[in-house]
Amino acid sequence: MSLTFDPKTLAELAALLNETGLSEIELAEGDRKVRLARAITQVAMPVAAPVAVAAPVAAAAPAAPAAPADLSKHPGLVKSPMVGVAYLSAEPGAPAYVTVGQTVEAGATLLLIEAMKTFNQIKAPRAGVVKQILVTSGAPVEFDEPLMIIE
Incomplete structure (x- = not known):
């Protein structure tokens, strides 16, 4: 059995995905079904706040850029409770x-950690x-990633 779909309709559905910010659309009519999905990348999540990167980086200048491995057991370590983007x-x-x-x-x-636009x-x-x-x-930060040390 071969299913054919109108390319114009598919293009309209794809445009609807982009306009609404949805990640997928699924339609069914009788025994015919079509599902369109777009890939969501990590870069797409913080698009609402790309400017937030410029100014806060300057404010964070005195911060240490990376954590040595031995900090994982530090008693004052604050770890990320979620995956997201740190601000x-x-x-x-x-x-x-x-x-x-x-x-x-x-x-x-x-x-702040932005996760799922929150x-x-x-x-x-x-x-x-x-x-x-x-x-x-x-x-970007991962779950349990070291964020800060407070003594």
Whole structure:
């Protein structure tokens, strides 16, 4: 059995995917079914805030660029609770939530992680001094990835 579909209709459905931001459309009529899907890449998620990368990076200049392997057992390590994109400030041009050397209270916002177009506040698990910031603003982060050290 060979199914044929009108190319114009398929093009219209593909345009609808792009216009609405949907990742897939599925239509069924009788025993005929068509499903169009588009690939969603990691780059597509932070498109709403590409400018947020420029200003916060400058604010994060005193941060350490990478975490040595031995930091994984550090008692003051703050790890990412999710996969997403880290932002060190609330918006472009705004000061960073925290800086190295700053004293923070338990529950203070340290940074944001954007996941599925939702900005999630990452809060300090305890009071202390920010010793290292291990991520840069606009960088993707993985679950359990080291973000900061608070002593």
